[in-house]
Amino acid sequence: MxxxxxxxxxxxxxxxxxxxxxxxxxxxxxxxxxxxxxxxxxxxxxxxxxxxxxxxxxxxxxxxxxxxxxxxxxxxxxxxxxxxxxxxxxxxxxxxxxxxxxxxxxxxxxxxxxxxxxxxxxxxxxxxxxxxxxxxxxxxxxxxxxxxxxxxxxxxFYNKEDYISVLSNSIQKHLEETKPEHLLFSYHGVPERHILKSDITKSHCKIDGSCCNTPSPAHEFCYRHQCYETTKQVAEKLNLKEGTYSTSFQSRLGRDPWLQPYTDQTIENFAKKGIKNLAIVTPAFVSDCLETLEEIGMEAKHSFEEQGGKQFSTIPCLNDxxxxxxxxxxxxxxxxx
Structure with missing residues (x-):
């Protein structure tokens, strides 16, 4: 059974x-x-x-x-x-x-x-x-x-068509309501060494901005590639214009280098550059949790507004x-x- x-x-x-x-x-x-x-x-x-x-x-x-x-x-x-x-x-x-x-x-x-x-x-x-x-x-x-x-x-399942479709539809509903200037895809961060350790080829991953776009068996277990691919496929599904969306990583711990760009710094920079209406989606999670509700929904929102931002909206996870x-x-x- x-x-x-x-x-x-x-x-x-x-x-x-x-x-x-x-x-x-x-x-x-x-x-x-x-x-x-x-x-x-x-x-x-x-x-x-x-x-x-x-x-x-x-x-x-x-x-x-x-x-x-x-x-x-x-x-x-x-x-x-x-x-x-x-x-x-x-x-x-x-x-x-x-x-x-x-x-x-x-x-x-x-x-x-x-x-x-x-x-x-x-x-x-x-x-x-x-x-x-x-x-x-x-x-x-x-x-x-x-x-x-x-x-x-x-x-x-980051690239499964049915998952991308459900995720995209949930994001689209929110974009129609809030009409943000920019959509930030914020993924949970991991240390860079985790990416290298998960490289089954032991040679492909360089975390240099190009390896994630170069086809390789390493992508099956590459978190960084899969995050960027999720963003890419959702952007294509929603016909998002280049420059109106980006990817970042949150929740780093310790002093070792983690995946960049960091979400907190990215949000502050957007506000300083004059972006007033920012939306954030967190596709590394399927359920809202401490990292989405408190770290993004409260702390990041406060930081954005403190730096001059006006409207900060978080797109709920897929939840139920x-x-x-x-x-x-x-x-x-x-x-x-």
Whole structure:
């Protein structure tokens, strides 16, 4: 019997410093998030970050928390419900960090008699710290706990026509309402070394502005290429004029070089150049979360207005959009045939 498991990032169980600290510990101790040797990672995370950051992060979560709980969890649950209504096989929801766990999601499917799992990381673009860590953990759990279960993982869907169509339509509705001077595609940032580590050719990626446009097998696992390709395909779909849209990367951590241009600097520069009406879409996420609601929707908005900008609008993630739920359900049903 076949079943599917949708997996998103995850969230603290509450906005308490204790729960946020527990969540950050699990998240930042993942060797695919902070990819340094264990002892160094433990020193940085447990010795420094967890002694300072949980309180600040808890305050940020409080700003965006809903009565029902974490926006990311609530929105993922809504999507899950709509997908289940349109699928012919059991579908469960899990989070890479926090609850419900991947292990619990697999267990629920096994309890329903599932012997073959379709694993769908809810990330359009592949990255070590997102798609890869989900796939690795799910396979590790299955190998140890359920050796007779088969897992098939769904690859990055950044360039799938149905995804691009749904994303473009959601953006178009917003553009018609706000009529911005510029549309910024802001993707979650990753360290440049992650791009180089994911290069299966070990030679193609140079992060020099040209390699992402030069065909290569490396693109299958190149986050940077896939982000720019998402922007490119949406721009073509919406007939956006050159110069009216651009790509940037947010949420950098530490002193190592991360993918550029940085979103915060880009937004400030737009305001200083006289752009008054700016719209931002965050296509690295399918569910609104701390990074979209607080970092972009609040902090970036404040920065833009402080520098002279007048209208700053954030385009919601796909969340539980009806067409998006149908798209995910179609992927599952096509696999299950």
């Amino acid at each position: 076949k079943g599917a498991l949708l997996v998103n990032l995850g969230s603290p169980d509450s906005t308490s410093v204790k729960d946020v600290k527990k969540y950050l510990d699990e998240f930042l101790m993942d060797k695919r998030v902070i990819d340094t040797p264990y002892l160094i990672r433990a020193f940085v995370v447990k010795g420094i970050i967890l002694n300072t950051r949980p309180k600040k992060s808890a305050e940020a979560y409080k700003k965006i928390w809903w009565n029902e709980g974490s926006p990311l969890i609530v929105l993922s649950e809504r999507l899950h419900k709509k997908v289940k209504e349109q699928t012919q096989i059991p579908v469960e929801l899990a989070m890479r960090y926090g609850n419900p766990s991947i292990k619990s999601g697999i267990q629920k499917l096994v309890n329903k008699g599932v012997t073959e799992i379709f694993l769908i990381p809810l990330y359009p673009q592949f990255a070590m710290a997102t798609t890869e860590t989900i796939v690795v953990l799910a396979n590790k759990i299955v190998k140890k706990e359920y050796p007779n279960i088969k897992i098939t993982d769904f690859p990055a 959009d009806k067409a998006w739920a149908t798209t995910v359900a179609n992927w599952i049903n096509n696999w299950a045939k």
